[in-house]
Amino acid sequence: AQRVTQPEKLLSVFKGAPVELKCNYSYSGSPELFWYVQYSRQRLQLLLRHISRESIKGFTADLNKGETSFHLKKPFAQEEDSAMYYCVHRGSRLTFGEGTQLTVNP
Amino acid sequence: DSGVTQTPKHLITATGQRVTLRCSPRSGDLSVYWYQQSLDQGLQFLIQYYNGEERAKGNILERFSAQQFPDLHSELNLSSLELGDSALYFCASSVGAAGNQPQHFGDGTRLSIL
Numbered sequence: 001a002q003r004v005t006q007p008e009k010l011l012s013v014f015k016g017a018p019v020e021l022k023c024n025y026s027y028s029g030s031p032e033l034f035w036y037v038q039y040s041r042q043r044l045q046l047l048l049r050h051i052s053r054e055s056i057k058g059f060t061a062d063l064n065k066g067e068t069s070f071h072l073k074k075p076f077a078q079e080e081d082s083a084m085y086y087c088v089h090r091g092s093r094l095t096f097g098e099g100t101q102l103t104v105n106p
Numbered sequence: 107d108s109g110v111t112q113t114p115k116h117l118i119t120a121t122g123q124r125v126t127l128r129c130s131p132r133s134g135d136l137s138v139y140w141y142q143q144s145l146d147q148g149l150q151f152l153i154q155y156y157n158g159e160e161r162a163k164g165n166i167l168e169r170f171s172a173q174q175f176p177d178l179h180s181e182l183n184l185s186s187l188e189l190g191d192s193a194l195y196f197c198a199s200s201v202g203a204a205g206n207q208p209q210h211f212g213d214g215t216r217l218s219i220l
Binding site for chain 2 (some may be wrong): 042043044045046086092093094095096097098099
């Protein structure tokens with residue numbers, strides 16, 4: 001089945017450490033993928049989209065068709081990055097991965 | 107502020123009961139989407155309405171129903187509630203009918219079934 005997979009439910013790092021949130025997809029062709037973020041007690045927000053190749057809040061994500069991955073990376077994590085992160089595929093509708101809860105410890 | 111308003115913020119009720127969750131979309135948006143976020147199943151798409159008509163259906167139980175009114179606000183009705191229905195229910199809106207457009211999310215309604 002076509003899907004988006006986030007293999008890590010929980011990820012904990014120390015402040016200043018690099019962080020990588022993994023996302024793999026099983027869609028063929030050139031999928032459109034996004035990362036959404038949900039900070040504690042707040043609404044889901046679009047973080048970044050692969051087609052814009054942007055860096056938001058220090059985060060970047062590159063679409064790797066060979067590995068069918070769209071991992072989210074940040075070289076130096078901050079405490080305020082602690083949140084739930086969703087990898088999302090844009091097909092006929094948005095399909096969300098299971099989410100990864102990132103905790104950045106002081 | 108995304109402009110999407112959901113009420114109530116919290117709802118506590120008992121098994122077997124019926125509740126209604128309300129969503130007002132962002133001004134100018136014609137589509138409303140409902141999602142269920144539970145601990146064990148992540149974020150699941152339930153249903154989409156566009157300009158008053160059902161547009162797409164996801165993993166929505168038969169005990170659940172929704173509608174979109176002429177003023178474009180939407181209600182999600184959950185009946186014969188079970189413990190497993192406890193979750194955060196999000197509403198999102200977008201301008202057009204295509205389900206892959208950028209969606210703006212509300213704060214969600216936290217439903218707790220005792």
